[in-house]
Amino acid sequence: MDSPHRSSVIIIGAGVSGLSAAKRLIENGVEDVVILEASDRIGGRIRKQEFGGVSVELGAGWIVGVGGEQLNPVWELAEKTNLRTCLSDYSNARFNIYDRSGNLIPSGVAADSYKKAVDSAIEELRKLEADGGDVSKVTEPPSTQKTPIELAIDFTLHDFEMAEVEPIATYKDFGGQEFLVADERGYEHLLYKMADDFLFTCEEKILDSRLSLNKKWKTEAIEKLDVMVYTKIFLKFPRKFWPCGPGKEFFIYAHERRGYYTFWQHMENAYPGSNILVVTLTNGESKRVEAQCDEETVKEAMGVLRDIFGPNIPEATDILVPRWWNNRFQRGSYSNYPIISNHRVVRDIKAPVGCIFFTGEHTSEKYSGYVHGAYLTGIDTANALLEEMGRQEERSSENKTSLSKPELALTSSLNLTQKDAVSNLKCDVPTQLYLGSKQPKLY
Numbered sequence: 001m002d003s004p005h006r007s008s009v010i011i012i013g014a015g016v017s018g019l020s021a022a023k024r025l026i027e028n029g030v031e032d033v034v035i036l037e038a039s040d041r042i043g044g045r046i047r048k049q050e051f052g053g054v055s056v057e058l059g060a061g062w063i064v065g066v067g068g069e070q071l072n073p074v075w076e077l078a079e080k081t082n083l084r085t086c087l088s089d090y091s092n093a094r095f096n097i098y099d100r101s102g103n104l105i106p107s108g109v110a111a112d113s114y115k116k117a118v119d120s121a122i123e124e125l126r127k128l129e130a131d132g133g134d135v136s137k138v139t140e141p142p143s144t145q146k147t148p149i150e151l152a153i154d155f156t157l158h159d160f161e162m163a164e165v166e167p168i169a170t171y172k173d174f175g176g177q178e179f180l181v182a183d184e185r186g187y188e189h190l191l192y193k194m195a196d197d198f199l200f201t202c203e204e205k206i207l208d209s210r211l212s213l214n215k216k217w218k219t220e221a222i223e224k225l226d227v228m229v230y231t232k233i234f235l236k237f238p239r240k241f242w243p244c245g246p247g248k249e250f251f252i253y254a255h256e257r258r259g260y261y262t263f264w265q266h267m268e269n270a271y272p273g274s275n276i277l278v279v280t281l282t283n284g285e286s287k288r289v290e291a292q293c294d295e296e297t298v299k300e301a302m303g304v305l306r307d308i309f310g311p312n313i314p315e316a317t318d319i320l321v322p323r324w325w326n327n328r329f330q331r332g333s334y335s336n337y338p339i340i341s342n343h344r345v346v347r348d349i350k351a352p353v354g355c356i357f358f359t360g361e362h363t364s365e366k367y368s369g370y371v372h373g374a375y376l377t378g379i380d381t382a383n384a385l386l387e388e389m390g391r392q393e394e395r396s397s398e399n400k401t402s403l404s405k406p407e408l409a410l411t412s413s414l415n416l417t418q419k420d421a422v423s424n425l426k427c428d429v430p431t432q433l434y435l436g437s438k439q440p441k442l443y
């Protein structure tokens with residue numbers, strides 16, 4: 001009887017990180033790579049969907065960090081594949097703030113509130129640094145003390161990366177511009193192109209005892225990792241009723257409940273004539289809306305739009321609510337390390353457990369949360385793996401013992417690093433396989 005085939009490398013998850021790792025390994029001569037993907041598609045948190053006659057991005061939408069000294073590798077891929085994108089200018093959003101009666105907050109007032117919020121965030125950060133990064137010592141004033149406009153600005157500042165007070169590595173290294181992907185082929189086109197040479201699929205079952213993981217320090221680090229939920233709700237209308245033109249792509253709604261349908265974007269720059277609005281919710285509001293029916297969500301969103309634009313606007317004809325929190329292979333949108341992060345947590349999240357290596361955006365020290373973070377960690381982890389394989393080969397030729405090939409596995413998703421998924425890993429057998437150049441026998 002044939003002995004069962006064991007692939008040199010098993011990659012779990014065909015998101016951008018898993019795919020960039022696979023590409024790196026295959027380019028470096030590792031021939032029998034298997035990628036196991038739990039869902040019926042590749043891309044993970046890069047995912048397009050047809051909506052209202054155009055292609056919208058449910059997950060990553062922007063290529064963040066363009067125009068700086070270094071070339072963002074994802075931007076490089078986008079240029080190579082002629083991905084259609086458009087520049088997003090967030091800087092005007094703060095001047096398009098509406099109150100509940102539809103009044104546009106005067107720009108002077110908005111600018112003052114914005115400056116106050118930035119100054120106080122900087123002050124808090126300094127305090128935190130002085131306290132050695134102990135978040136428990138920072139006393140946040142209760143949110144009820146804040147006015148709706150202050151809450152709206154606070155939400156915009158803290159729930160969107162564009163206004164972080166620290167110069168973040170992505171902007172510092174790759175530049176401050178952000179380009180929205182507006183291509184019918186979707187952001188995921190980059191991944192299909194990347195995997196063109198080595199990807200083919202096969203539906204089978206696989207069991208591999210090497211995938212068990214039960215190290216306390218690892219699961220503890222995973223438990224400490226905060227995952228942000230970020231939800232873009234798309235609404236289709238029979239006609240536009242919102243202002244368009246320069247400086248009008250984004251607008252903000254000031255409500256007494258923080259994050260209640262605060263941040264809006266029209267899609268006229270991306271797809272002229274599409275008559276689509278996008279509203280972004282995060283964390284608690286995301287979870288609340290994921291749990292309710294879409295009819296309720298339309299009703300709430302229409303209430304907000306009527307506050308802003310008056311009672312005569314047309315009803316939305318369609319809605320799309322992605323549910324990243326309820327997706328058991330994601331359980332959120334991206335990792336959210338505190339501004340002053342605990343290096344030990346990041347180190348433990350990244351560290352291999354025996355022959356199991358970890359990759360994914362959450363393992364990126366500098367660019368966590370982003371597509372380019374995921375892409376670059378895929379390459380880094382593949383490099384670490386190649387080194388380890390080289391060492392093993394050296395050892396085996398020195399000892400002339402018949403060591404088996406390295407038993408290595410990569411995980412590329414946040415979900416996999418969550419406790420329930422990790423402990424169930426062996427049972428959570430994916431049925432869809434993406435295989436490298438040699439097709440292994442499965443058992």
Ligand SMILES: Cc1cc2nc3c(=O)[nH]c(=O)nc-3n(C[C@H](O)[C@H](O)[C@H](O)COP(=O)(O)OP(=O)(O)OC[C@H]3O[C@@H](n4cnc5c(N)ncnc54)[C@H](O)[C@@H]3O)c2cc1C
Nearest residue numbers: 013015016017038044045060061062333360361371374413
């Ligand atoms: C709503 C939203 C908006 C975002 N906006 C942006 C943006 O504008 N710009 C930006 O740069 N980034 C953005 N991001 C973040 C970006 O999408 C991610 O950082 C990146 O795609 C993560 O890639 P990854 O390979 O690390 O993980 P993933 O893409 O999550 O890939 C992991 C893969 O593993 C699979 N998997 C999970 N569990 C198992 C299992 N048990 N067995 C087998 N397979 C499994 C999953 O199905 C998935 O395909 C956004 C994310 C979301 C959700």
